[in-house]
Amino acid sequence: MIAPPLIGINGLALTKPKPGLRLDDHYPQAVLNAGGIPVAICPMGSADELNQLISRLDGVLLTGGDDFDMEHLGLGATHPEASPTRIGKQDFDFRLLEAAERANLPTLGICYGMQLMGVAHGATLLQHLPEDRPGCQEHSGGIEHGVLPQAESKLALCTGLEQVNVISKHHQALRDAPKGWTVSARDGQGLIEAIENPSVDFMLGVQWHPELSDPDGPNGRILKSFVQAAANHAASRANHQATTSSRP
Numbered sequence: 268m269i270a271p272p273l274i275g276i277n278g279l280a281l282t283k284p285k286p287g288l289r290l291d292d293h294y295p296q297a298v299l300n301a302g303g304i305p306v307a308i309c310p311m312g313s314a315d316e317l318n319q320l321i322s323r324l325d326g327v328l329l330t331g332g333d334d335f336d337m338e339h340l341g342l343g344a345t346h347p348e349a350s351p352t353r354i355g356k357q358d359f360d361f362r363l364l365e366a367a368e369r370a371n372l373p374t375l376g377i378c379y380g381m382q383l384m385g386v387a388h389g390a391t392l393l394q395h396l397p398e399d400r401p402g403c404q405e406h407s408g409g410i411e412h413g414v415l416p417q418a419e420s421k422l423a424l425c426t427g428l429e430q431v432n433v434i435s436k437h438h439q440a441l442r443d444a445p446k447g448w449t450v451s452a453r454d455g456q457g458l459i460e461a462i463e464n465p466s467v468d469f470m471l472g473v474q475w476h477p478e479l480s481d482p483d484g485p486n487g488r489i490l491k492s493f494v495q496a497a498a499n500h501a502a503s504r505a506n507h508q509a510t511t512s513s514r515p
Contacts, residue, residue: 272325272497274303277363277380279332280310280356288356294330294377297478300487301494310359314366321366325504326373326469326497329364329380331476334439335392342386346394348438352379361387373469373496375489378437381472385462388445396438403456406435406474414460414475420451421463421471425492426485433460433475433486440474469496 276298278290288309295305306324321327334349335342336357345351352360364387367374376384386392393399396406404412413430416423431452441459444450451471452461464470471493477486 269498269502271302271304272494272501273306273323274298274326274328274494274497275306275308275320275324276328277308277310277330277332277360279330280353286353290330293476293478294328297482297487297490298328298494300482301490303494303497308363310356310363314362317362317366321370321372324372325501326375326493327363327367328493329360329374329376329383329472331378331380331436332360333379334394335382335386337392337394340386342392348395348398368467368470371467371500373493373500374471375469375493376472377476377478378474381462381474382439382441384470384472385441385445385448388448390445390448390462391442393440393442396440400440400458403458404454406440406458407438408436409479410435412454414452414454416452416461417450420449420461421465421469421492422451422461422473422489425489429485431485432480433473433477434479435475437474468500469493 276294278288281287281289290307298305333352336351337343337345339354360383397403411434414433415430416426444462448462448464450459451463454460460474462472477489480486
């Protein structure tokens with residue numbers, strides 16, 4: 268019997284009443300619904316310990332969270348309406364993404380997780396909507412709206428090319444896609460809603476929250492495609508290890 272893939276999930280850093288980590292149950296439940304086994308990742312440990320953890324995982328889910336501390340990143344002032352992520356947690360999230368990329372692990376970024384992917388590779392950030400994009404539709408508070416997957420994208424393979432209704436809970440967004448990545452969805456006003464790295468098997472970021480939608484609908488298919496990519500990665504790694512160990 269083939270074991271379900273292990274999916275590492277980061278969480279939201281808390282500062283009150285004391286520093287800690289919260290992982291909303293929507294994320295692990297969505298992984299379970301999609302056929303994976305969720306594993307919570309704590310923002311602790313050395314680089315070597317992180318690499319040891321990554322070597323045991325089959326995929327990484329970067330969850331939604333707070334905002335970016337732009338000063339700490341050397342990217343200018345942090346917007347006064349931002350709720351910056353604790354610096355230690357923010358640093359860890361960038362290291363986690365880098366480690367997942369080095370290991371070629373299938374990775375899905377949600378909301379903050381998608382923005383993390385973009386910022387890590389040089390994309391610029393709209394720090395406060397609608398101020399940074401006057402006249403744009405509301406995107407915070409769990410509002411629902413449509414996004415349109417782009418033809419020939421990984422996202423379109425997951426969902427089809429019809430408009431996907433999504434649940435949106437953000438006030439920051441990517442202004443552009445990083446070099447080497449493609450925009451795989453926009454809303455009706457052209458705002459970037461998804462990005463992906465076409466040079467790897469599965470490296471997709473979505474600005475909305477597919478874990479909050481119907482697991483049998485288009486959003487559920489995103490998560491199922493991600494978990495299937497993780498299962499394929501696990502099988503490929505197992506085959507490689509078996510081949511290597513059988514050599515004289």
